[in-house]
Amino acid sequence: MDVRFDRFYRFAEFSEILQWYAATYPEILSIESIGKSFEGRDIWVLTATNIKTGAAADKPAYWIDGNIHASELAATTASLYFINTLVTQYGKRDDITRCLDTRAYYICPRMNPDGAEWAMRDSPKIVRSSTRPYPFDEEPVDGLDIEDIDGDGRILSMRIPDANGNWKCHPDNPRLMIAREPTEYGGQYYRMLPEGSLRDYDGYTVKVNKDKAGLDLNRNFPAGWRQEFEQLGAGPYPTSEPEVRAVVQFICDHTNITGGTTFHTWSGVLLRPSGTTPDDDMPAEDLWEYKRQGEKGTAITGYPAISTYHEFRYHPKEVITGTFNWIYDHLGLYEWTVEIWCPMREAGITNYKYIDWFRSHPVEDDVKMLAWADRELSGQGYVDWYKFDHPQLGPVEIGGWNKLLAFRNPPPHLLEKEVAKFPDLLIHQALISPKIEIYDLKSERVAEGTFRLTLVVQNTGYLPSYVSKRAKSRGQSRGVIAEITLPTGAALVSGDVRDNMGELEGRAYKPTLMSFWTDPCPTADRAVTEWVVAAKVGEKVAITVRHDKAGVSRGTVILK
Structure with missing residues (x-):
């Protein structure tokens, strides 16, 4: 089978690939379904070890998962690439051979198969994570539903001329939309909306509807779980969701697991715990070891290793939890979250704050991003504005950033290069385990x-x-x-x-x-x-x- 790493695979083909790997390399790989998703798809886990030197259960093991968030498809690719590296380099690379002879891996490439399937539909539907309706199973009666309104397979932005709009065209490149100055007046301004359709539009006001599928599976783990009013998408109780429950059960049943990596996108960083407490609350020896591992990870991947609590909070007054918090806080295992891909770094933007940059950054950064997109993505990363007769709004223009292509995942022609950064990191993390x-x-x-x-x-x-x-x-x-x-x-x-x-x-x-x-x-x-x-x-x-x-x-x- 020709497994390529410059594209994403829908569930049927993805499953076929995993089955093929297990059938082709039975001395190294085995496959099992550890549970079913909300929509009934298998949650596959591959076990990787040299069975001639002992069963996986008799060896220290390392956990790897990816694609818990629906559209973070490169996480699956990173897992597939690692599986391919193991089976093709065993017997050729000493470190991989030693690793599979003495250790084991449990690899769950796609923890959220339903959400990934939605993201790859011909007309994509992007949700945060699970496709289960939550917290309410009802359709909105008004507001804007984000969707591919013109059926071209992309979800972009809509711009409408508005004297009170917050956005204007860049003076040197009118394709690029930039923020209007606080005291600016008298120019051509636009109101920006996500691409989508409106329900019961009154002709004046627009609110963007939340996804009916409002769960975030990464907030459903036991450690630090909080109710919806404190942590959006956390679910009605810890491990309420079948995908999370299956993974938690598997990890608890396999006590030989000594650490883990969970793949996400995008920021191009290696995140360590905690997400809820400062470094001072961590045992000093663990913090020192986390920093040592982080330095090694940076040397291998080029990604900065940072603290979730200190450097990656979505809001300074809020904290987040996830797989990494549970695996370290409850089980005491060294776990890393790898945020694959950083288009800002690709565009030559340096020394930026990972989360703060999305709230505010210099216009020069927008110019760099646009130049990079034009150069690398052949006009598909930032789409020129085109006219569209909207069924509710009338004449609008659609265009701007194609975030799913340019930001959420590496573009296809850069995908393999990006995920090739991680096998050496995963080998190192497994080989430091006790034996x-x-x-x-x-x-x-x-x-x-x-x-x-x-x-x-x-x-x-x-x-x-x-x-x-x-x-x-x-x-x-x-x-x-x-x-x-x-x-x-x-x-x-x-x-x-x-x-x-x-x-x-x-x-x-x-x-x-x-x-x-x-x-x-x-x-x-x-x-x-x-x-x-x-x-x-x-x-x-x-x-x-x-x-x-x-x-x-x-x-x-x-x-x-």
């Missing part, structure tokens, strides 16, 4: 028919077995469990059949060699336990070592 291994397992005869078994385990991963200080404080893992299985007729003289060896540190959270703080336990990545067994010479004893996050290791010892 439990048996360091030594030996037997010693202490008397006739009696043997002492010594087990040494170690964490060969970078992160500690408990992953983060947040997870440790939340009791999200119970430590390294060593379990002994004796041959028939043998007896355990001392030691526990199931022994909790505690948590193991990794290489994170360590001071530098120049620090005046001495590492109090340089071997905190190791633990030792012993058993005494009564058995016959030559018999085999099996040992299983497991950790909720750090995987499973097995060994046998012959009694000598």
Whole structure:
């Protein structure tokens, strides 16, 4: 199958692609539906690991999802591109081979298949997220419905001459609409409306209708959930929506998940928690580690790594929650939100504030954006104004920014280049996970028919077995469990059949060699336990070592 990364796929073809990958690379990929969307579409998850080196459940795993917001289609492309990178580069790239041999991925490329399908219709319908009517299942009786009024497959803007309008043509480029100066008077001005149709128009006033489908699935996660009056689109209760409930259930059932990345668009940034509280409320060690990961992420992708709370709030008096808040705050896993694509950066605009820029920016930025769109998008990113006889408004002009093409996602010819930035980041994030291994397992005869078994385990991963200080404080893992299985007729003289060896540190959270703080336990990545067994010479004893996050290791010892 010719899978391309310069286009978006509707659900039927998208599903066929995933099934093809799983059928073509069965030694690495498997596929399952973890639930159904509101409209009954499968929510697909692919598991990626080398099954010859062990089951995914026995390895530390990393979660990836995308396209929770309806029109953020590049998030699906990023996931597909990563899947393709894994299967085509396994055995060729050492890091990918090691990753799939020792770790696993759970990849949900399209968490919101209904909304994505609406966005890709021949006449697109753009909603924030789910297509379920909320909070009310009724059509508006008046107002403007945003839609493709002229049937050309685009949703643009409408401009109407109005002496009291807020907008005017740029003096050097009349195609471009810019804000009228506060005290300006006597020119040609326009009132700007979204493209759409009006219900019960009185000839004077226009209000833009909210989407009947008013849910935001990213606000439906348990951590920091708030009612509609505080957080729009959050749903009637946490995980009320089938898409969110399926993902939450899957992640909770797969305790080997050690971190995650959720793909969104657009801003060209790497967002870290928290969305609701300042950095001072985060355990210091976790904040330091988040900043280290962010620096690495920036080096790989070129995207700035920033705090959601401090640098990405939609309004200074409001806070937002999402997948990232729940995965870190409740589960203590390092989770990142990748906002794919930044047209402003492509246009040469630098040092801008990620959210504030949308409220206000210099006219020079508009000029740069228009020049970029003309150069890169062949006149499709910013559409010249054309006349249209509107059924309710009469003569209007339609044109302006084609936001779905230029802003919401990378344009098709730039799509693959953009999503190619992320595989190395996802490999790094998986490989820093904790990894439990048996360091030594030996037997010693202490008397006739009696043997002492010594087990040494170690964490060969970078992160500690408990992953983060947040997870440790939340009791999200119970430590390294060593379990002994004796041959028939043998007896355990001392030691526990199931022994909790505690948590193991990794290489994170360590001071530098120049620090005046001495590492109090340089071997905190190791633990030792012993058993005494009564058995016959030559018999085999099996040992299983497991950790909720750090995987499973097995060994046998012959009694000598």
